[in-house]
Structure formats: C-alpha cells, structure tokens
Amino acid sequence: xxxxxxxxxFVKGNExxxxxxxxxxxxxxxxxxxxxxxxxxxxxxxELPHLNGExxxxxxxxxxxxxxxxxxxxxxxxxxxSSSPGISLKQEGISYMAGSELPGVIVNVSRSGPGLGGxxxxxxxxxxxxxxxxxxxxxxVVLAPASVQEMYDLTMLAFDLADIYRMPVMVLxxxxxxxxxxxxxxxxxxxxxxxxxxxxxxxxxxxxxxxxKSLFLGDGELEAHNWKLHDxxxxxxxxxxxxxxxxxxxxxxxxxxxxxxxxxAKTAIMMAREEGLKVGLLRPITLFxxxxxxxxxxxxxxxxxxVIELNTGQMVExxxxxxxxxxxxxFYGRPPGAGSLPTPEELLEQIKKNY
Amino acid sequence: xxxxxxxxxxxxxxxxxxxxxxxxxxxHRLVTEAMDEFDVQKRTIGVAxxxxxxxxxxxxxxxxxxxxHGRAPxxxxxxxxxxxxxxxxxxQGDGDLAAIGTAExxxxxxxxxxITVIFVNNTTYGMTGGQMAPTTLVGQKTSTSPYGRNQQKDxxxxxxAELLAQLEGVAFSARVAVNSPKNIIDAKRQIKKAFRYQxxxxxxxxxxxxxxxxxxxxxxxxxANERVGSEMADYFRxxxxxxxxxx
Numbered sequence: 001x002x003x004x005x006x007x008x009x010f011v012k013g014n015e016x017x018x019x020x021x022x023x024x025x026x027x028x029x030x031x032x033x034x035x036x037x038x039x040x041x042x043x044x045x046x047e048l049p050h051l052n053g054e055x056x057x058x059x060x061x062x063x064x065x066x067x068x069x070x071x072x073x074x075x076x077x078x079x080x081x082s083s084s085p086g087i088s089l090k091q092e093g094i095s096y097m098a099g100s101e102l103p104g105v106i107v108n109v110s111r112s113g114p115g116l117g118g119x120x121x122x123x124x125x126x127x128x129x130x131x132x133x134x135x136x137x138x139x140x141v142v143l144a145p146a147s148v149q150e151m152y153d154l155t156m157l158a159f160d161l162a163d164i165y166r167m168p169v170m171v172l173x174x175x176x177x178x179x180x181x182x183x184x185x186x187x188x189x190x191x192x193x194x195x196x197x198x199x200x201x202x203x204x205x206x207x208x209x210x211x212x213k214s215l216f217l218g219d220g221e222l223e224a225h226n227w228k229l230h231d232x233x234x235x236x237x238x239x240x241x242x243x244x245x246x247x248x249x250x251x252x253x254x255x256x257x258x259x260x261x262x263x264x265a266k267t268a269i270m271m272a273r274e275e276g277l278k279v280g281l282l283r284p285i286t287l288f289x290x291x292x293x294x295x296x297x298x299x300x301x302x303x304x305x306x307v308i309e310l311n312t313g314q315m316v317e318x319x320x321x322x323x324x325x326x327x328x329x330x331f332y333g334r335p336p337g338a339g340s341l342p343t344p345e346e347l348l349e350q351i352k353k354n355y
Numbered sequence: 356x357x358x359x360x361x362x363x364x365x366x367x368x369x370x371x372x373x374x375x376x377x378x379x380x381x382x383h384r385l386v387t388e389a390m391d392e393f394d395v396q397k398r399t400i401g402v403a404x405x406x407x408x409x410x411x412x413x414x415x416x417x418x419x420x421x422x423x424h425g426r427a428p429x430x431x432x433x434x435x436x437x438x439x440x441x442x443x444x445x446x447q448g449d450g451d452l453a454a455i456g457t458a459e460x461x462x463x464x465x466x467x468x469x470i471t472v473i474f475v476n477n478t479t480y481g482m483t484g485g486q487m488a489p490t491t492l493v494g495q496k497t498s499t500s501p502y503g504r505n506q507q508k509d510x511x512x513x514x515x516a517e518l519l520a521q522l523e524g525v526a527f528s529a530r531v532a533v534n535s536p537k538n539i540i541d542a543k544r545q546i547k548k549a550f551r552y553q554x555x556x557x558x559x560x561x562x563x564x565x566x567x568x569x570x571x572x573x574x575x576x577x578x579a580n581e582r583v584g585s586e587m588a589d590y591f592r593x594x595x596x597x598x599x600x601x602x
Contacts (some may be wrong), residue, residue: 063458
C-alpha cells in the first residue's frame with residue numbers, strides 16, 4: 001500500500017491548485033484563457049470529464065464567474081481562475097456572490113498592471129482583492145500562498161472556508177508561485193464537519209421555495225443584510241487569521257511581506273542574522289482577515305516594522321492601521337513591471353537601513 | 356361541477372407589481388401553465404434577471420437564482436451543468452438579453468445548453484423608466500431617444516429570435532405575442548414546444564414574447580395592446596424560426 005505521507009510530487013503551483021480542487025471535491029470549473037494561469041483550465045479540462053464533472057471554457061471572464069454563481073447556488077463545489085485583468089471583469093459577479101452569500105473559489109494568479117500591464121510577478125492586486133474589488137462594500141476571504149505546497153493547501157482551505165462562511169474565497173497568487181515547480185506532498189483533505197447547504201436551489205420538491213438573491217428592497221431588509229455580512233467578517237477576523245512568524249521572538253526589527261516576496265525576505269533575514277542583526281518575518285497568509293492582533297503583539301516588542309511588497313505600497317496600509325501609532329512603519333516596494341524580482345542582497349540593504 | 360379554469364399551481368396567489376396593461380402577467384401565467392402541464396415545478400430552477408422581470412421569485416412558486424444584469428444564460432448554464440436533472444429557464448427583458456447580455460445569450464445558445472429562455476421584448480427599459488433599448492423601433496421616442504430612434508446613429512432594432520435561430524446549438528426559436536386571444540393560444544403552444552425540447556433533453560429553446568409597456572410608451576393599455584399587434588409585429592414578425600424536430 002502506498003504510504004501517502006511519503007508521497008512527494010514535483011509539480012507547478014498552478015497544477016497544485018487544480019489537483020487540490022479535485023481533491024476538495026470540486027467537479028465544476030469555468031474559466032477563460034489568460035497568462036499566467038492557463039495551466040489550471042488546461043489541467044481541469046483534461047481531468048474533470050473523467051470524474052463526472054464539467055469543464056466549460058466560457059466566452060468571457062464575466063460569463064465564467066456567473067457560471068460559478070449558478071453552479072454554487074445549487075450547492076456544489078465549483079471554481080474559476082484567472083489573472084488580474086480577468087479578475088477585474090469578474091468583480092461584478094463576485095459582488096453578487098458576496099451579496100447572495102454564495103460560496104465559490106476564485107484563483108488569481110496575478111500579473112502586473114494597470115491595464116494590460118505585463119505578465120511578470122507583481123502584488124499589485126492586493127487592494128482589489130482585500131478591499132472588496134466590486135461595488136457595494138463587502139469582503140471576500142483572501143489567501144496568499146508562498147509556495148507550491150501552499151498553492152495546494154490553501155486551495156483546499158479555500159473550499160472549506162467558502163462553505164463554512166457562505167462567501168467567495170480568493171487564492172491570490174502570482175506568476176512565481178503559479179509557474180514554479182517545487183516538491184508537493186498532497187496530504188491536505190477537505191474538512192469533514194461542514195454545514196449542510198439547506199439554502200441551495202435544487203428544485204423545491206415538496207418543500208418551501210428557496211431563493212438565492214442579493215436584492216433587498218423591503219424596508220430595513222438591506223441594512224439588516226449588510227449587518228449580517230459585517231458580523232460574518234468580524235467572525236472571520238476572530239477565528240480565521242493565519243500567518244507565519246519566522247524568528248520574531250527576539251527580533252529588533254520586524255519585516256512584513258506576503259506571497260513569493262516573503263520568501264526572498266526570509267533569505268535576506270537569514271543573511272542579516274548571520275551578521276548578528278535580530279530580524280524576524282511576519283507573513284500574513286490570510287490577507288483578509290488581516291492578522292491585525294499579531295502585528296500589534298509582535299511590534300509591541302520590536303517597535304519597528306519594514307513592509308516589503310512587489311508594488312508601491314498596498315499591504316503597508318493595513319499594517320499601519322493594525323499598529324496604529326505604536327510602531328514605526330517603513331516600506332520598500334518595487335512597482336508592477338519591474339521586470340525582475342528584488343534580490344536578497346537588495347532587501348538586506350533595506351533591512352540595514354531600517355534596523 | 357367540473358372546474359375548467361384555475362390558477363396554475365406554479366403561480367403564486369399574489370398581486371403583481373406590474374403596471375396596468377403590461378403583458379408580463381399574461382406571460383407569467385402561460386409559462387406557469389406550461390410548467391404545470393409538464394409537471395416540472397418541483398424540479399425547476401428559474402433564473403431571474405434585472406429589470407421588471409427580477410421579481411420572478413415573488414410570483415413563481417419555484418426555486419430561483421437571481422442573476423446580474425444580462426448574465427442569466429451564464430448562471431443558468433452553471434445551474435444546469437451542476438444539476439442536469441433540473442428544469443432550468445431564464446426570464447429576461449430586452450435590455451438585459453439583447454444589450455448587456457448579448458455575449459451570454461449567444462454563447463449559451465451556441466453551446467446548445469439544455470435550458471429554455473423566455474425573452475420579453477417591450478422595446479424599452481421598463482424598470483429604469485423607459486430608455487431606448489436595442490429593440491426600440493426606428494423613430495420610437497424614449498427618454499434617451501427624445502427625437503426618436505435614429506437608425507444611422509443607433510442602429511436598427513435587433514431581431515433576437517431570428518438571430519439565434521442561425522446557431523447550430525439552438526433547437527427551437529419562436530416569436531409570440533399575447534395581445535389577442537388567438538395570439539395567447541399560439542404563444543402557449545410555442546412555450547410548450549420550447550419546454551418539450553428541454554424535457555426531452557434536446558437542447559436550447561428560445562421564446563421571444565412581444566409585450567406592451569403602456570407606462571413607458573405613454574399610451575393607455577388598449578392603445579399599447581394594439582401597438583404590439585401592428586407596429587411591433589410588423590417589424591418583429593411572429594413565427595417559428597427554428598424547430599429542429601421538423602427539419
């Protein structure tokens with residue numbers, strides 16, 4: 001018998017997403033080709049037909065998010081994926097899903113922008129993902145993988161959180177973790193104690209009519225609905241914050257970075273440690289809910305935090321909000337389309353400047 | 356005593372919000388009658404669109420998903436693929452289907468999705484106050500074509516039933532009207548045909564129903580009803596444009 005604990009694969013991050021979706025029980029995928037995420041629809045177009053599933057290459061990103069909306073409304077696990085400009089097109093549907101309290105997984109293997117931008121690694125979609133990219137004032141859960149392993153594990157988690165909280169969940173990756181090959185141990189499994197989807201439309205049968213909608217015109221209905229959504233976001237903040245803390249216990253300077261940038265920062269931190277500088281890393285894994293309390297706790301000691309991003313400053317705003325005026329917040333970033341990633345030496349220099 | 360006329364089981368016993376003389380109510384009735392006759396109410400999932408048609412769930416006693424403006428055929432695609440045993444239809448107006456949702460209707464039809472689309476064409480955006488629609492007749496005055504639709508600048512009205520009939524994936528496409536007893540009887544017959552295609556798993560079926568909008572046309576109910584049978588039906592010809600079982 002195969003020992004699953006020792007099963008190691010060597011795959012691309014995008015493939016890991018597709019594999020995790022299948023393992024999570026997702027049998028419905030709707031997408032549209034766009035670099036650098038096309039491995040995901042390619043993989044699922046190959047596999048889903050053998051699993052009694054459905055793969056549709058939609059006419060547009062707009063159509064694919066709405067196919068996801070329709071499938072999710074019936075209670076099945078379903079997914080779409082795209083990259084930045086395509087994710088912009090999906091925002092209308094994401095807002096409707098958030099308003100209708102529909103689960104669903106959206107993967108953004110982001111590229112650089114604005115506009116058509118470029119295809120190199122960037123973290124310029126942080127605001128769009130975390131602040132509710134569409135109209136109406138809502139949030140979705142945003143998970144930021146930093147490795148192929150996390151592309152798998154967080155995709156699995158995305159399906160669970162979507163079902164538990166009845167809301168869209170985004171895996172916000174970039175071309176580094178999407179296109180890179182790394183060892184993967186595909187051990188994550190879906191949660192087993194998920195709530196029943198009694199709200200899902202299946203045909204009313206002999207029961208009461210079920211309606212999935214986001215229109216609330218009755219007196220006070222919409223306000224009550226928005227408070228309900230707000231409470232859900234507060235629950236998420238209380239229960240679902242995830243992060244990686246690396247050598248933060250004795251740190252004099254805290255570095256904050258997410259996704260692939262955090263890996264380069266980690267190397268720079270190890271170099272700094274070799275030189276006797278006490279530097280630690282806090283890597284938010286959930287960008288929404290943002291681990292505010294953890295930032296407050298860690299910076300209570302360090303009094304300083306250096307935020308590093310592959311943009312001109314987005315997550316840094318949430319760090320500033322989290323630490324208020326209790327800690328000094330520095331920033332180093334490279335705008336989208338820099339054409340290359342920062343080197344560990346480049347980040348070490350910034351660490352020294354801020355130490 | 357035998358009861359020969361009753362409210363369809365699939366139609367709720369409530370008052371509608373529709374204006375006097377509007378044809379939505381009649382079309383709702385015909386669709387729910389057909390639903391009863393095929394005994395599909397319990398396995399039906401309706402997809403509501405944006406416009407006067409959005410309150411579908413208030414009048415139809417069925418499970419309903421509300422779609423963003425124009426996206427009902429994409430939502431219905433997701434619903435039907437996930438639950439192939441369900442009976443799925445969309446109910447859309449002309450602004451929704453023939454303007455903002457053009458890509459979604461063309462491609463759902465072209466894929467031959469096993470769904471039925473009820474398209475209500477009243478040549479205007481009713482809910483938002485009577486603006487120019489893709490189906491507004493040339494010369495027709497609306498709140499955004501105050502000098503009348505100008506074909507050179509605004510194009511000519513789109514004939515969706517004929518356009519969709521060109522697509523291989525479409526099994527059935529017809530245009531009906533509900534402005535006279537004769538037309539109502541025929542509309543019911545065509546709606547049943549459209550439903551039969553889906554019940555038998557034979558692909559995409561499309562009904563375009565001409566409808567009066569007296570409020571936004573600035574007419575009384577009777578004059579609006581007459582316009583459907585004259586000016587509208589002259590341009591939007593009633594008939595069956597695709598019927599694959601007869602081919």
